[in-house]
Amino acid sequence: MRTWLAVTAVALLYVLHQDFWFWREARPLVFGFLPVGLFYHAAFTVACSGAMWLLVQAVWPSHLER
Amino acid sequence: MIPALVVFAYLALVLYIGIFAFRRAGSNGTAEDYFLAGRSLGPTVFLLSLFGTNMTAFSILGASGHAFSNGIVTFGLMASSSALVIPVCLLVIGTRLWALGKRHGFMTPVQMFRDRWECGHIGTVIFVVQAALLVPYIIIAVMGGGTVLAAITNGYIPYWLGGAIVSTVVMSYVFLGGMRGTALVNALQTTLFLLFGTIALFVVGSGMGGFRSAMEAMLASPATAPLLTRERISPWYFFSYTFIPLSSIAFPHVSIFCMTARSVTHFKKTVVLYPICMLLIWLPSVFLGVVANQASAVPAIESKLDARAQLAAPNATMTTDDRARLRTQAAGDDVILRLVDGYAPLWLAALLGAAVMAAVMASDSQILALSTMFTEDIFAFYQGTARFGHAMQVLTGRIFVFVVSLVAYVIAMRIPQSIFDVATQYAFAGYAALAPLLIAALFWKDSTRWGALASTLWTAAAVAMVATIQTTIPAPPPGTSIVVWAIGDWAIVTRATAGTFVLGLLPVVPMTLISALMMILVSLATKRFAKPGAPTLRRYFAH
Numbered sequence: 187m188r189t190w191l192a193v194t195a196v197a198l199l200y201v202l203h204q205d206f207w208f209w210r211e212a213r214p215l216v217f218g219f220l221p222v223g224l225f226y227h228a229a230f231t232v233a234c235s236g237a238m239w240l241l242v243q244a245v246w247p248s249h250l251e252r
Numbered sequence: 253m254i255p256a257l258v259v260f261a262y263l264a265l266v267l268y269i270g271i272f273a274f275r276r277a278g279s280n281g282t283a284e285d286y287f288l289a290g291r292s293l294g295p296t297v298f299l300l301s302l303f304g305t306n307m308t309a310f311s312i313l314g315a316s317g318h319a320f321s322n323g324i325v326t327f328g329l330m331a332s333s334s335a336l337v338i339p340v341c342l343l344v345i346g347t348r349l350w351a352l353g354k355r356h357g358f359m360t361p362v363q364m365f366r367d368r369w370e371c372g373h374i375g376t377v378i379f380v381v382q383a384a385l386l387v388p389y390i391i392i393a394v395m396g397g398g399t400v401l402a403a404i405t406n407g408y409i410p411y412w413l414g415g416a417i418v419s420t421v422v423m424s425y426v427f428l429g430g431m432r433g434t435a436l437v438n439a440l441q442t443t444l445f446l447l448f449g450t451i452a453l454f455v456v457g458s459g460m461g462g463f464r465s466a467m468e469a470m471l472a473s474p475a476t477a478p479l480l481t482r483e484r485i486s487p488w489y490f491f492s493y494t495f496i497p498l499s500s501i502a503f504p505h506v507s508i509f510c511m512t513a514r515s516v517t518h519f520k521k522t523v524v525l526y527p528i529c530m531l532l533i534w535l536p537s538v539f540l541g542v543v544a545n546q547a548s549a550v551p552a553i554e555s556k557l558d559a560r561a562q563l564a565a566p567n568a569t570m571t572t573d574d575r576a577r578l579r580t581q582a583a584g585d586d587v588i589l590r591l592v593d594g595y596a597p598l599w600l601a602a603l604l605g606a607a608v609m610a611a612v613m614a615s616d617s618q619i620l621a622l623s624t625m626f627t628e629d630i631f632a633f634y635q636g637t638a639r640f641g642h643a644m645q646v647l648t649g650r651i652f653v654f655v656v657s658l659v660a661y662v663i664a665m666r667i668p669q670s671i672f673d674v675a676t677q678y679a680f681a682g683y684a685a686l687a688p689l690l691i692a693a694l695f696w697k698d699s700t701r702w703g704a705l706a707s708t709l710w711t712a713a714a715v716a717m718v719a720t721i722q723t724t725i726p727a728p729p730p731g732t733s734i735v736v737w738a739i740g741d742w743a744i745v746t747r748a749t750a751g752t753f754v755l756g757l758l759p760v761v762p763m764t765l766i767s768a769l770m771m772i773l774v775s776l777a778t779k780r781f782a783k784p785g786a787p788t789l790r791r792y793f794a795h
Contacts, residue, residue: 212480
């Protein structure tokens with residue numbers, strides 16, 4: 187079950203990476219200078235780190251430690 | 253002159269690290285100690301060094317250069333996709349490589365493949381393909397070292413001497429320090445990159461009078477506004493790029509590095525923090541590359557913008573040579589250097605020099621990986637260690653480091669860089685296409701050595717085909733493409749300004765998918781007589 191949830195989470199992130207919804211938009215400029223498409227991918231990168239933390243908690247291959 | 257002195261101080265420091273690592277290991281170090289730092293790296297050095305191993309000159313210089321020409325899309329193409337794919341590969345594949353290495357004493361992926369698929373010479377074929385894809389990186393690094401030292405000293409140190417100095421320093425610390433020295437230098441490099449990116453962002457922003465006005469000015473101009481969106485590229489092209497980071501875990505220097513951690517738990521911190529490291533290094537590089545389009549007050553950048561404008565203007569009389577010259581002039585690989593030259597104080601320019609030197613010296617991991625592969629996959633496999641002993645194996649590894657450095661230097665001085673640029677450009681695709689080997693070996697019981705051979709040969713042939721197309725067919729003007737292969741009216745392979753495409757996708761997509769297909773079909777066809785025995789399978793699939 188945990189494995190399937192992990193696979194789903196990674197697949198969801200993969201889909202979210204293809205953000206066609208900000209394709210032709212530069213505005214709003216986040217913090218006054220960051221185009222929204224660049225901000226989205228910066229935020230996506232932080233989200234990846236959070237997702238990796240969850241994966242490490244949920245599907246860590248602990249049998250390899252033995 | 254101060255930047256040159258700082259760069260030489262940096263070279264002296266990394267040389268000292270090599271000597272320090274040599275003394276720490278002692279003169280009686282084993283092969284495992286030399287090639288894998290005795291599988292003893294702690295969590296922080298493991299994270300910083302693994303990240304540094306993955307970061308080449310491209311990360312600092314190439315990323316900003318690509319962003320200068322293509323805009324914010326660079327971050328999504330190369331950084332955020334890597335921030336997802338690479339940590340997942342480290343968690344799923346890297347940890348298993350570590351465990352198998354620890355349990356069975358493997359030091360290279362080929363050793364694991366030979367054991368897993370009960371094969372000998374097929375492993376040698378995989379070694380040859382892996383090595384052939386790795387060598388161009390080492391040659392490019394020599395060229396980069398020569399160019400950077402010549403630029404920093406204003407030509408006082410010529411290109412040939414700069415290349416020789418950088419090669420000698422890298423060769424010395426790899427020769428002396430082995431993996432321990434290389435890992436410590438890589439950790440230092442990553443720290444420099446992290447420091448430099450953030451500082452450069454603030455200093456350049458302040459020098460330009462704030463980024464807000466620069467962005468508004470870019471949005472107001474029809475020439476630069478598209479750089480702040482992704483309207484100039486297709487979603488398919490964007491999607492294609494997500495296959496590239498698969499290459500990371502298949503690069504021998506990365507998969508070998510996975511075996512250096514003292515404990516598998518060290519992967520936890522690396523997996524979680526890897527995306528943050530990507531963000532801290534790539535966001536400043538990409539943003540500065542984009543904003544450089546508004547830095548026309550810097551003469552070197554103004555001349556690049558002029559060249560780009562000439563390329564974009566319709567001109568029927570322009571020859572292919574003129575176009576190539578303008579393209580070189582408009583290229584942005586040094587744009588971050590020019591920005592800092594224009595806006596930063598001398599101390600930051602000096603720090604930048606050291607960071608750039610660190611970036612171009614990132615070939616250390618590849619040299620050590622080649623040496624490890626040669627001594628383990630060839631020398632030891634063909635009875636060298638059995639005949640001459642472990643001390644001779646380590647000595648052979650060190651001699652190999654010297655010979656590879658020397659050969660790379662000689663080639664770098666004689667052959668144009670453009671050839672190796674093509675080779676490295678498609679080596680990423682080649683390694684991505686080798687990723688199915690690792691996945692099949694670790695997770696698919698029915699995979700066979702013949703499937704592995706088919707996948708490897710396909711990869712080698714595909715890389716050669718794409719490199720041939722790139723070399724023999726000149727890039728057409730922007731916005732046009734040349735059909736290389738078509739079925740009826742259906743263009744299958746095309747050559748455009750940005751490279752070669754297959755059905756509008758980067759070649760890495762069909763290369764990787766067909767490689768996986770080869771592995772599946774040939775393994776299924778041969779499993780009746782080539783499936784490894786039950787004891788072997790138990791070693792890999794006990795859980």
